[in-house]
Amino acid sequence: MNLEGVHIRGIGAVSSAGWSAGDLLRTVREGNPLPAVNCARPGDERTWPCPVRLVPPPPPPDKTARHPRMRRSSAITRYSVAAALGALADAGHDPAAPPRGLGILFVMMNGCVNYTGRFFNEVLQNPAQASPLIFPETVFNAPASHIASFLGIDGVVSTLVGSPNTIVEALDTAAFWIRSGIVEECLIIAAEECDWLSAEALTYYHPKLIATEGAGALLLSAKSTGPQVCAVTGPLCYTTWDERAALLPDLAAQTRAKFMGDAILIDDRCGIDRIDRAEQAAWSGAHWQAVRSPKLILGESMGASSALQLVLGALEARDTHQPVVVSMPGANTAAYACVITP
Amino acid sequence: MSWQFNRHANESHLSQPFSVSFSPSQRIAITGAGIVSPLGLGWEANECSLAADRSAFRPVDFFDTTGLIAKTAGVVDLPAESPFHRISPHKQGHVDRGTRMLLLAIREALAQAGRQGMEGIDALVIGTSAGAMPLGESYFENARHDSGRIPSQLSRAEHYQPQRQMNSIADEFGWRGPVIIVSNACASGANAIGWAADMIRSGRCKRVLAGGFDALARLVFAGFDSLRALAPSGIPRPFDAQRDGLALGEGAAVMLLEAEDARQSDALGDVAGYSTATDLHHLTQPDPEGKAAIRTMTSACAQAGVSPAQIGYINSHGTGTPFNDVAEASAIAAWAGDVVATIPVSSTKSAMGHLLGGAGAVEAVICLMALRGQWLPASLNVRTIDAAVRFDLVQKFRTARFEHALTNSFGFGGTNATLVLQRRTA
Numbered sequence: 001m002n003l004e005g006v007h008i009r010g011i012g013a014v015s016s017a018g019w020s021a022g023d024l025l026r027t028v029r030e031g032n033p034l035p036a037v038n039c040a041r042p043g044d045e046r047t048w049p050c051p052v053r054l055v056p057p058p059p060p061p062d063k064t065a066r067h068p069r070m071r072r073s074s075a076i077t078r079y080s081v082a083a084a085l086g087a088l089a090d091a092g093h094d095p096a097a098p099p100r101g102l103g104i105l106f107v108m109m110n111g112c113v114n115y116t117g118r119f120f121n122e123v124l125q126n127p128a129q130a131s132p133l134i135f136p137e138t139v140f141n142a143p144a145s146h147i148a149s150f151l152g153i154d155g156v157v158s159t160l161v162g163s164p165n166t167i168v169e170a171l172d173t174a175a176f177w178i179r180s181g182i183v184e185e186c187l188i189i190a191a192e193e194c195d196w197l198s199a200e201a202l203t204y205y206h207p208k209l210i211a212t213e214g215a216g217a218l219l220l221s222a223k224s225t226g227p228q229v230c231a232v233t234g235p236l237c238y239t240t241w242d243e244r245a246a247l248l249p250d251l252a253a254q255t256r257a258k259f260m261g262d263a264i265l266i267d268d269r270c271g272i273d274r275i276d277r278a279e280q281a282a283w284s285g286a287h288w289q290a291v292r293s294p295k296l297i298l299g300e301s302m303g304a305s306s307a308l309q310l311v312l313g314a315l316e317a318r319d320t321h322q323p324v325v326v327s328m329p330g331a332n333t334a335a336y337a338c339v340i341t342p
Numbered sequence: 343m344s345w346q347f348n349r350h351a352n353e354s355h356l357s358q359p360f361s362v363s364f365s366p367s368q369r370i371a372i373t374g375a376g377i378v379s380p381l382g383l384g385w386e387a388n389e390c391s392l393a394a395d396r397s398a399f400r401p402v403d404f405f406d407t408t409g410l411i412a413k414t415a416g417v418v419d420l421p422a423e424s425p426f427h428r429i430s431p432h433k434q435g436h437v438d439r440g441t442r443m444l445l446l447a448i449r450e451a452l453a454q455a456g457r458q459g460m461e462g463i464d465a466l467v468i469g470t471s472a473g474a475m476p477l478g479e480s481y482f483e484n485a486r487h488d489s490g491r492i493p494s495q496l497s498r499a500e501h502y503q504p505q506r507q508m509n510s511i512a513d514e515f516g517w518r519g520p521v522i523i524v525s526n527a528c529a530s531g532a533n534a535i536g537w538a539a540d541m542i543r544s545g546r547c548k549r550v551l552a553g554g555f556d557a558l559a560r561l562v563f564a565g566f567d568s569l570r571a572l573a574p575s576g577i578p579r580p581f582d583a584q585r586d587g588l589a590l591g592e593g594a595a596v597m598l599l600e601a602e603d604a605r606q607s608d609a610l611g612d613v614a615g616y617s618t619a620t621d622l623h624h625l626t627q628p629d630p631e632g633k634a635a636i637r638t639m640t641s642a643c644a645q646a647g648v649s650p651a652q653i654g655y656i657n658s659h660g661t662g663t664p665f666n667d668v669a670e671a672s673a674i675a676a677w678a679g680d681v682v683a684t685i686p687v688s689s690t691k692s693a694m695g696h697l698l699g700g701a702g703a704v705e706a707v708i709c710l711m712a713l714r715g716q717w718l719p720a721s722l723n724v725r726t727i728d729a730a731v732r733f734d735l736v737q738k739f740r741t742a743r744f745e746h747a748l749t750n751s752f753g754f755g756g757t758n759a760t761l762v763l764q765r766r767t768a
Contacts, residue, residue, distance in 0.1 A: 001546070044489035069625070109503065116561070120482055123564040127409040135565035136626045136754055139471065140525035145755030149622045154634060157620045157757065158533060161473065161525045162505040169522055173537070176544045197485055201499035204491075237518040239509040333505045334520060 001168070001232040006175045008227040008340075009185065010093070010219030011318075012086025013311045014079040016053040016212045016298050021086055024308065025315045028294050036210050036299070039199040052199045053212040053299040055079060069146045072133060074112045075213065076193035077143040079304075083217035084147055084187050091185075091219045095151075101184030103156040103177055105170040106144035106191070109163065109303030112137055113195040143191065156183055164190065164306040165328035168336040171229055171310075174220045184223070190307030191215035202300055206272050212299030216307030218314065227317040227340050229310075231258040234328075234336035247335055248282035255325055255337040262289045263323040263339070264316050266309050270295040279329050289322055306336075313340040369646075369764060370539045371609035374457070374598035376450030376553075377707045378443040380416030380591050380694040384450055389711055392719040393739050397693040399576055399589055405476075405560040410567045414576035415558055416591025416695030418443055425449065429513050436501040437510050438474035440557030443594035443700075445511055447553060451596045456608070460517035463598075464547035466508065467522045467538040469530030469554035471699035471753070472562050473504035479560055525699070527753030528659075529618070530554050532702025532761055535597060536616035542601050553596030554703035562698065563590055569626065571663055578662035578696075580689035581671065581735055583726040588661040591695025595703035597710070611710050614746065615646030615762035626754050627665050632673025635750060638760035639677045646746065646762040650678040653685055653762070654744020655718050656733070657705045659752045660689025661696050670750065671730040678733070688736040692722040702751035706761050709747035713765040718742050 013020065016034050017027035027034065036051035055075070064070045064081050073081075084104075085095045093099055116138040122130040136142060141159040148157045156177060160166050167190045174186035192198075192213050199211040233254040236247040265288040269276040294308055295301075301308060306328045313324040321342045329335040377384065380398035381391035391398070399414045407413045425445045426434045452459065460466075481498035500506055508521040524534040531554020538552030556562075566572050566588070573579070573587035599613060619641070621634035628635075643649065658670055675682045690708050691697075697704050712718060718736045727735055744765070751759045 041489065043486065047490045116478075117482060119565065120479060120561050121486070123561060124483070124486075127564045127567065130564055130568045132568040132570070135568050138561070138565065139527050139754045141527050141753070141755040141757060142625065145620070145625055145757075148620050148756070152622065154620045154622050156618055157755075158537075158618070159525045161470075161523045162503075162521070166505075166522070169520065172546070173540070176540065176546070180544065197482060200485060201481070201495070204493075204496035204499055235520045237512070237520060239513050239518070243518075332500075332503070333509065 001172045003171060003175045003229045003232065005222050006178055006220050007224050008218050008314045009221040009224040010087035010091030011311050011314050012083040012090060012217040013214065013308060014055055014082045015214035015308055016055055018056060019058050019082055021311055021315055024312060028292050028297050028312055031297065033297050039196050041196045050199050050203050051210050052194055053210055054194060055213055064150065067150050069149045072137060073146050074115050074137055074193060076112055076191050077146045079213065079215035080143050080189050080191040081147055081150055083215035084189055087187060087217040087219040098151045098153065099185055102153050103183035103186040104144055104148055104153055105174055105186060105188045106159040107167045107170050107303060108140065108161060108191060110192055110198050111140045112142055113198050114193055117195055117197055163330045163333045164303050165330045165334065165336045167306045167310065168232060168234065168328065168338065178220060178222050185219060185221040187217060187219055189215060189217045190304050192301050192303040206275065208272055209270060210299040212301045214301050214304045214308060216304055216311040218310060227314040227342055229338050230341045231339040232336060235334035237334045244329065244335065245278035248278045248329055251329065251335045251337050252282040255339065256286060259323055259339055263325050264288060264290045264292065264320065265325050265327065266292045266313050267327045268295065268329055269293045270300055279327060283327060317342045368543050368602055369612035369614045370542050371600045371602055372597050372611045372613060372710060373600050373609050374451035374455030375610060375707045375710055376447035377595040377704060378418055378446045379593035379704055380418055383446060385711060389715065395720050395722060395739050397722055399695065402558060410564060411574050412567050412572035412576060415589055418592050426514050429510055433510060436497060438477055438507055438557065440474065440555045441507040441510060443557065444555040445514065447594040447596040448511065448551060451551065451598045455598045460515040463517065463519060463549055463551050465520045465522060465541060465550045467524065467534045467550055467552040468508065469524040469534035469699050469703060470504055470556055471525060471527050471530050472556050472559050474502050474507050475559035475561055477502040526757040527755055528698050528701055529751040529753035529757040529759040530699035530702065532706060532749065532751035532759035533618055535613065535703060535706055535761060536618060536759060538599050539613045539616050542599055548601045550599050551596055552599055553594065554700045555594030556592060556697060556699040558590060558592045566590060573662060577723050578692050579723040580660035580662040580692050580721055581667050581728050581731050582724045583728045585662045585664060585667060588663055588691065589695040591697045593697045593700045593704050595700060595707040597707065609766045611713050611766050612764040613761060614764040615642035617641035617645065618757065618759045621756035621758055623756065628669040628752060630669055632669040634756065634758040635670060635673035635752065636677045638758045639748065642760040642762045646764065648746050648762065650685065651681045653746050653748045654742060655709065655712055655747040656685060656687040657709050657747065657749040658687050658689045659750045660691055660721065662691065667728060668730045671728065675732045682732045683734060685733045686718050686736045686742065687733040688719055688721040690719050702759060705749045706763065709749050709763045713747050713763060716741055716743055
């Protein structure tokens with residue numbers, strides 16, 4: 001992958017730590033896992049624990065609520081718009097007058113789960129009365145469409161669905177778009193919202209996995225200085241957990257060969273040994289200035305998790321002037337890692 | 343503390359530069375294509391059906407349509423035996439209907455390109471709007487009915503994810519490579535082909551399998567029904583003055599795209615132009631003037647280096663809904679200008695329904711078939727042509743001589759995509 005000449009000009013995030021990238025950095029650095037609450041379930045009470053860490057209510061005033069597209073928008077859209085506005089403001093753009101030639105690449109895994117569950121429930125109860133207002137909000141690219149409308153972007157807007165680290169492919173494509181003049185700058189946003197179904201789904205993988213939600217946004221530009229994704233390792237592709245474990249030492253070795261000296265590691269560990277073991281072993285043996293494990297603090301944000309790692313990596317690189325290695329081993333398709341330089 | 347960035351370290355295969363230099367106007371060779379639609383399995387079956395002006399709508403019988411206005415759709419007749427040979431029967435049990443269609447299309451594309459498997463393919467770029475939706479529906483229904491832990495839910499949660507479905511295809515071919523899943527609603531398939539073409543143009547890849555798929559799903563069917571977008575009669579009449587809605591369908595199509603320097607002599611055609619833009623008018627309704635469509639048609643033709651007069655066929659998005667068809671007809675008229683009356687246009691959704699995430703890919707393959715065979719597929723079921731239509735609406739299959747075909751795809755969220763395909767002559 002070639003991300004040369006493209007910089008991270010703006011950074012934004014919404015997470016269970018709060019509605020800004022600063023909240024994310026501060027909370028992860030403090031290193032204390034956020035409190036979890038039991039995820040509410042419709043109908044009968046659940047017979048097993050299902051904790052979640054939700055995004056707190058937005059701080060007033062909610063700058064987005066007056067836009068017509070935001071009236072019915074889902075949580076995933078609200079998180080995404082807030083993260084995008086944060087990235088634009090961080091880059092010095094006036095969010096009320098976004099730059100011309102802006103593209104959007106959106107990444108998600110589960111998508112608009114709240115409206116999807118609500119709509120399908122209506123279909124099962126009485127399809128003749130299922131809401132025509134809700135159905136369009138269930139579509140994977142609804143959040144990207146709302147952001148485009150909110151910002152007035154009528155150019156290239158695309159949504160990718162897949163593992164959280166699909167965002168690396170989005171970075172690669174955004175860099176191509178910028179270099180080839182298709183866009184001048186590109187917002188890359190990955191987001192997820194939590195609902196009782198996805199929270200329960202995580203507990204089937206492991207009872208101690210805690211679902212969370214949020215959005216990370218990076219504004220890529222060739223016209224600025226700032227952190228840079230200087231090297232990407234991957235995709236190292238797999239379809240089984242054993243293949244993944246066998247590839248992770250290569251992921252670490254190839255990445256460590258791309259720089260010498262001290263760095264900060266932002267890993268993907270979630271606190272469950274069975275899941276973390278291969279990644280932890282792959283990166284062990286190196287000296288790190290610091291190791292940050294956002295999932296241990298925030299929870300599993302699924303489609304947003306790699307974006308929040310990259311946001312954190314860019315913030316750390318900018319703040320500490322150290323290179324940052326971001327480990328994104330993924331869960332079911334491919335492993336990536338990248339080096340972010342200040 | 344010091345650090346040093348080593349630019350010359352080894353990188354994995356996608357990071358290695360190819361010899362193809364970036365050129366925005368570079369054509370991309372199509373060396374294989376596969377198609378699965380309600381009209382049939384494979385190129386030949388679809389060509390025969392289109393030549394016979396056949397349509398393929400029938401009652402949907404694999405989910406409950408009680409309470410819905412529409413009851414019919416374009417349904418694919420999948421073979422009884424599984425198309426998967428290498429993965430275990432247990433794993434095959436997790437494969438969704440749409441993924442089976444996609445595998446059949448991939449097999450045909452590879453065979454047409456003279457390939458036994460996916461070795462040498464740099465990436466798989468697939469568009470879908472619903473993925474493995476029926477598995478998600480099943481997960482929901484089980485969770486709703488039982489508040490206890492249900493062990494089989496893990497499998498549903500896992501295989502509902504479209505990337506896990508793509509893993510079954512990777513395993514079937516013993517292939518390991520990046521899979522990119524584009525989900526821009528009904529433009530997903532066209533965007534996937536365009537995305538793949540860009541990957542080759544940029545030199546990031548040399549050979550990419552790209553296309554789209556979607557299978558009928560209860561949630562989506564009920565969703566379009568709730569919008570009153572489905573034709574109550576079950577018969578879509580794109581560009582008819584009295585059209586009353588679309589019919590849904592299902593299917594998959596795939597193209598093997600290769601860098602221009604690769605196997606040129608074997609190519610079936612070229613992807614000569616691609617453009618995408620966003621219509622901000624409404625989440626589900628198009629801008630009445632089709633402004634974004636005008637931009638994508640203009641830009642894709644510019645990339646292909648052709649004028650509207652050189653477009654010998656347009657496979658329109660043409661859903662058959664009142665809003666879509668008038669917007670597209672207006673856009674084609676504005677884009678084509680004086681030559682609009684000479685441009686043949688049809689909507690093959692009139693024969694097979696709207697294939698959603700698969701539509702753009704299936705219609706691109708139909709354009710390729712039409713270019714190869716020098717024929718034009720028809721817009722069926724038209725009684726009175728809408729007043730907005732100023733182009734040559736093809737109402738019966740006919741032969742034609744042309745070098746370029748254009749296909750439009752528009753989706754919820756305002757995604758517009760246009761592909762321009764070029765004929766290859768021996």
